[in-house]
Amino acid sequence: MTTTSMKDVARAAGVSVGTVSNVLNRPEAVAEETRTRVQAAIAELGYVRNDSARQLRAGRSRTVAVVVLDVANPFFTDVVRGAEPLIESAGGVVTVCDSGEDVRRERRHLEILEEQRVLGLLITPVDDTSASWIERLSGHDIPLVLVDRGAGRHPHCSVAVDDVHGGRLAARHLADRGHARIAFVGGPVSIPQIADRLAGCREVCEERGLALEVFTTAGLNFAAGREAVEQMLGLEQRPTAMFCANDLVALGALQALTMHGVKVPQECAIIGYDDIDFAAAAAVPLSSIRQPRSQLGRTAAQLLFDEIGEGAGHTHRNVVFQPELIARASTAQEL
Amino acid sequence: MTTTSMKDVARAAGVSVGTVSNVLNRPEAVAEETRTRVQAAIAELGYVRNDSARQLRAGRSRTVAVVVLDVANPFFTDVVRGAEPLIESAGGVVTVCDSGEDVRRERRHLEILEEQRVLGLLITPVDDTSASWIERLSGHDIPLVLVDRGAGRHPHCSVAVDDVHGGRLAARHLADRGHARIAFVGGPVSIPQIADRLAGCREVCEERGLALEVFTTAGLNFAAGREAVEQMLGLEQRPTAMFCANDLVALGALQALTMHGVKVPQECAIIGYDDIDFAAAAAVPLSSIRQPRSQLGRTAAQLLFDEIGEGAGHTHRNVVFQPELIARASTAQEL
DNA sequence: CGCACATTTTGAATCGATTCATGAAGGGGT
DNA sequence: ACCCCTTCATGAATCGATTCAAAATGTGCG
Numbered sequence: 001m002t003t004t005s006m007k008d009v010a011r012a013a014g015v016s017v018g019t020v021s022n023v024l025n026r027p028e029a030v031a032e033e034t035r036t037r038v039q040a041a042i043a044e045l046g047y048v049r050n051d052s053a054r055q056l057r058a059g060r061s062r063t064v065a066v067v068v069l070d071v072a073n074p075f076f077t078d079v080v081r082g083a084e085p086l087i088e089s090a091g092g093v094v095t096v097c098d099s100g101e102d103v104r105r106e107r108r109h110l111e112i113l114e115e116q117r118v119l120g121l122l123i124t125p126v127d128d129t130s131a132s133w134i135e136r137l138s139g140h141d142i143p144l145v146l147v148d149r150g151a152g153r154h155p156h157c158s159v160a161v162d163d164v165h166g167g168r169l170a171a172r173h174l175a176d177r178g179h180a181r182i183a184f185v186g187g188p189v190s191i192p193q194i195a196d197r198l199a200g201c202r203e204v205c206e207e208r209g210l211a212l213e214v215f216t217t218a219g220l221n222f223a224a225g226r227e228a229v230e231q232m233l234g235l236e237q238r239p240t241a242m243f244c245a246n247d248l249v250a251l252g253a254l255q256a257l258t259m260h261g262v263k264v265p266q267e268c269a270i271i272g273y274d275d276i277d278f279a280a281a282a283a284v285p286l287s288s289i290r291q292p293r294s295q296l297g298r299t300a301a302q303l304l305f306d307e308i309g310e311g312a313g314h315t316h317r318n319v320v321f322q323p324e325l326i327a328r329a330s331t332a333q334e335l
Numbered sequence: 336m337t338t339t340s341m342k343d344v345a346r347a348a349g350v351s352v353g354t355v356s357n358v359l360n361r362p363e364a365v366a367e368e369t370r371t372r373v374q375a376a377i378a379e380l381g382y383v384r385n386d387s388a389r390q391l392r393a394g395r396s397r398t399v400a401v402v403v404l405d406v407a408n409p410f411f412t413d414v415v416r417g418a419e420p421l422i423e424s425a426g427g428v429v430t431v432c433d434s435g436e437d438v439r440r441e442r443r444h445l446e447i448l449e450e451q452r453v454l455g456l457l458i459t460p461v462d463d464t465s466a467s468w469i470e471r472l473s474g475h476d477i478p479l480v481l482v483d484r485g486a487g488r489h490p491h492c493s494v495a496v497d498d499v500h501g502g503r504l505a506a507r508h509l510a511d512r513g514h515a516r517i518a519f520v521g522g523p524v525s526i527p528q529i530a531d532r533l534a535g536c537r538e539v540c541e542e543r544g545l546a547l548e549v550f551t552t553a554g555l556n557f558a559a560g561r562e563a564v565e566q567m568l569g570l571e572q573r574p575t576a577m578f579c580a581n582d583l584v585a586l587g588a589l590q591a592l593t594m595h596g597v598k599v600p601q602e603c604a605i606i607g608y609d610d611i612d613f614a615a616a617a618a619v620p621l622s623s624i625r626q627p628r629s630q631l632g633r634t635a636a637q638l639l640f641d642e643i644g645e646g647a648g649h650t651h652r653n654v655v656f657q658p659e660l661i662a663r664a665s666t667a668q669e670l
Numbered sequence: 671c672g673c674a675c676a677t678t679t680t681g682a683a684t685c686g687a688t689t690c691a692t693g694a695a696g697g698g699g700t
Numbered sequence: 701a702c703c704c705c706t707t708c709a710t711g712a713a714t715c716g717a718t719t720c721a722a723a724a725t726g727t728g729c730g
Contacts, residue, residue, distance in 0.1 A: 003394065003475075005686055016710045021688055031708060048475065051450040052390035053686035056715050059338065061387070071431070072416070077407040093447055095430050096406070112428055115386040140338075140383065222612055251616045277557055278613045281586045285618065340716055351680045356718055366678060388716035391685050 004045045013041035024049065055117065064092045064304065065113050066147075067106065067123040069191075070220065071098040073248060074276040075293055076124075079147065082297025083122060090305055092119060099126050101191065101219060107133055114140060120304045122297075124148050127190040143307040145300045149192060157303040159296050159319045163193050166289045166323035167200020170243045170271050173287070173325055175208045178335035179241040179269060185228040185253060186245020187216040194220075194245050197273060201243055213239050220245060225252025233260060240268060240335060247272035247279045250286055254330070258283055265333040275326050285328040292321050339380045348376035359384065390452065399427045399639065400448050401482075402441065402458040404526075405555065406433040408583060409611040410628055411459075414482065417632025418457060425640055427454060434461055436526065436554060442468055449475060455639045457632075459483050462525040478642040480635045484527060492638040494631050494654045498528050501624045501658035502535020505578045505606050508622070508660055510543045513670030514576040514604060520563040520588060521580020522551040529555075529580050532608060536578055548574050555580060560587025568595060575603060575670060582607035582614045585621055589665070593618055600668040610661050620663040627656050
């Protein structure tokens with residue numbers, strides 16, 4: 001109950017509140033003797049600073065929020081891991097928000113983050129309808145960096161991986177292996193990354209005259225991969241290779257194929273995207289398109305603090321990384 | 336810059352701040368006409384409530400923190416997922432803190448959470464040295480629920496899975512398959528769950544006269560599993576089965592064994608713990624001990640709100656779930 | 671008209687930390 | 701003794717939302 005405040009500490013130590021505040025925030029400005037007396041009182045009373053009051057005065061919180069599409073996806077946890085050290089060493093506090101690929105959840109998070117006057121934001125927007133909300137935050141002077149999203153015409157800093165190129169890499173690899181009938185599995189297509197990967201894939205398919213079958217899914221997880229396989233197996237002209245929009249989908253697909261006795265890669269090759277750690281450990285080690293995950297996070301954090309530091313005169317930077325093909329057993333078969 | 340406050344809204348709408356506050360918090364107490372006028376002003380000015388000020392007044396925040404050992408471990412993300420709906424439907428905001436199995440990081444998080452006057456806490460403590468800090472929070476009236484930790488003599492609510500029994504299940508399963516020389520891989524042993532799993536395993540080994548080799552690891556991830564295998568392969572009397580303290584370790588081990596050409600389960604069986612989704616999708620589908628992950632989260636949240644609701648007259652409850660053996664290919668071989 | 675009563679609105683007090691102009695105390699130099 | 705500096709400590713003002721007793725306004729009825 002008795003939440004002890006600075007006033008209590010001040011009384012106990014026989015000083016003014018101003019002095020207590022100084023002990024906490026600029027100890028060097030307080031005489032040694034006074035300082036130890038105040039510190040003793042703090043310990044004695046078990047006093048804990050009230051962050052709300054602090055923030056109220058400061059006008060900003062120390063929190064940097066990272067809004068991701070799916071915390072259960074190792075891709076995003078790695079991005080967060082990459083960003084954390086820099087944020088923390090700058091005295092920030094990281095909070096992770098999971099939009100779950102749902103615009104409404106994303107919106108709710110953004111509302112709350114705005115009310116909390118967060119220091120800044122790293123966000124992977126769910127889709128283009130997120131834009132207006134993001135502009136709103138930005139308009140209210142909350143600096144933000146778009147993650148895994150080529151900023152295109154958005155007036156923001158961003159870090160991204162060239163997803164169109166990633167799509168090309170995957171499709172070319174499958175083409176090189178002799179596949180002429182390819183399935184793309186992923187969705188919703190409203191997610192820009194997915195659209196880009198598909199675009200790259202489509203481009204190569206047209207260039208090389210491959211048949212492309214698109215299986216749109218509602219999400220990017222195990223279940224999506226499994227369901228897509230169920231559909232695919234129903235077709236008379238079954239594709240000989242699948243390009244899955246991320247590794248979770250690919251692993252789900254792999255599982256379903258194995259369950260149906262379809263041999264991977266002999267009867268159906270699979271390539272995923274992200275190259276999460278689990279990919280290499282899969283039933284059939286999974287070929288994938290690797291993204292520099294933690295570097296993505298680190299760079300995003302860097303850009304954010306640059307922006308915070310530079311203030312008004314800041315010019316936005318857009319960093320684009322290149323993805324990389326990692327070939328493993330799941331595409332090892334030449335047709 | 337111009338952070339608009341309630342005062343600005345009040346002026347714009349020609350009412351007092353009290354009325355603006357009422358529009359936001361008890362609209363039914365405000366006359367229709369006034370309400371719409373105020374709402375118009377809010378929209379017009381793009382006003383956003385300042386949560387710090389709100390919290391300062393309220394004395395508490397709406398945030399429920401979940402402190403986990405490793406966000407990258409699907410076990411914990413599932414626990415969080417299980418807890419979220421209940422927390423959010425109660426008007427709470429969830430924040431996830433990753434202690435990374437590191438007491439110092441955990442402590443830093445707890446300090447900050449205490450300063451933020453969080454509404455409550457779901458925590459999986461790193462080890463027993465966390466206890467004093469947890470008592471401190473608890474002493475400052477922050478209700479908390481221990482997750483995945485039989486509260487034993489701790490005066491708190493808790494949800495847990497019987498890890499000793501889980502250890503037994505795993506060991507018995509291996510014994511039933513004819514294994515007489517077992518490796519336990521996991522650590523650090525200071526983590527109570529790990530100690531318990533080992534204890535259950537040891538108990539069965541002694542009971543049935545199996546040789547038990549313990550490989551202590553520094554963490555619970557892929558790398559730990561790989562390293563343990565390197566060590567194990569060096570032995571002259573190599574165990575014929577491994578019990579890994581969680582699935583990440585097991586997958587790492589599986590990967591390393593495969594790389595060294597050791598056939599699973601013929602030459603070495605593996606059983607993991609948690610039964611994360613990836614377990615079934617592994618190179619060799621992984622046997623595991625399943626825990627009711629999301630139920631764990633849901634129940635924890637439930638207990639927390641019970642405690643918050645009941646206030647002082649609350650009696651702590653300790654809920655224990657039973658784990659379940661899921662046998663798959665990685666232990667399919669009879670010796 | 672006047673009184674009782676219900677409906678709205680008001681605005682000052684409050685939460686707790688930070689800031690900063692002001693003042694007090696002590697030291698040195700002349 | 702006097703003045704100038706430096707070093708410390710003070711406490712009132714401030715941040716923005718909420719609360720609540722009190723005031724204002726309106727309604728109905730005798």
